[in-house]
Amino acid sequence: MPETRPAGETVVMTADQMGRTLVRIAHEILEKNPGVRELAVVGIHTRGAFLGARVHRLLCEFGGREYKSGNLDISFYRDDVAARGKVGIIPRTPQPVVKDTDLPFAVEGATIVLVDDVLYTGRTIRAAIEALFDFGRPARVQLAVLVDRGHRELPIRPDYVGKNLPTAPHERIDVRLEECDGVDEVVLVQAGEGSDDGQA
DSSP states (O other), rough: SSSSOOEEEEEOOOHHHOOOOOOHHHHHHHHHHOOOOSEEEETTHHHHHHHHHHHHHHHHHHHHHEEEEEEOOOOOOTTTHHHHHOOTTTOSSSSOOOOOOOSSSSOOEEEEEEEEEEESSSHHHHHHHHHHTOEEEEEEEEEEEEOOOOOOOSSSSEEEEEEEOOOOOEEEEEEHHHHHHSSSSEEEEEEETOOOOOOO
């Protein structure tokens, strides 16, 4: 990352803060699920999958055993896919890049902790739950997010939150991860008024 940060960007979580936050979330998951054998962490592509892998490693370390893990692609479960693909309509956000869903365990009867980077309207999580249920009926589904920025459009509330960060609708939260961005940080970006940041 360059030393001079672009105008309109403010770091709201450093790499150290992110690391401590994920440790706390992992401990909270274990505390909320004592004795649950069929506990699995499922990250939502893309950054949620990387965060899910980190939370899974911490769970295994703190819990002293190997928990199940996987990741989920929700591209075709989003409620705006049709609108994005209409001929003659320029989408406000790009068409999603389809990733692989990998759930190498029985979803039926398991306690699933979905992990995502930013919770905004709740539509991404609705899509993830719909995708998950196509693989089976879990005993329960919990939600862990690194940042909750508010502005919910659906009645979805996370079980585990790294940071509550009230934002204006025209602002954007960028979660940058070492795995795909070369740096760990969470940045508040002052976007132009009326812009669509594509977060859900």
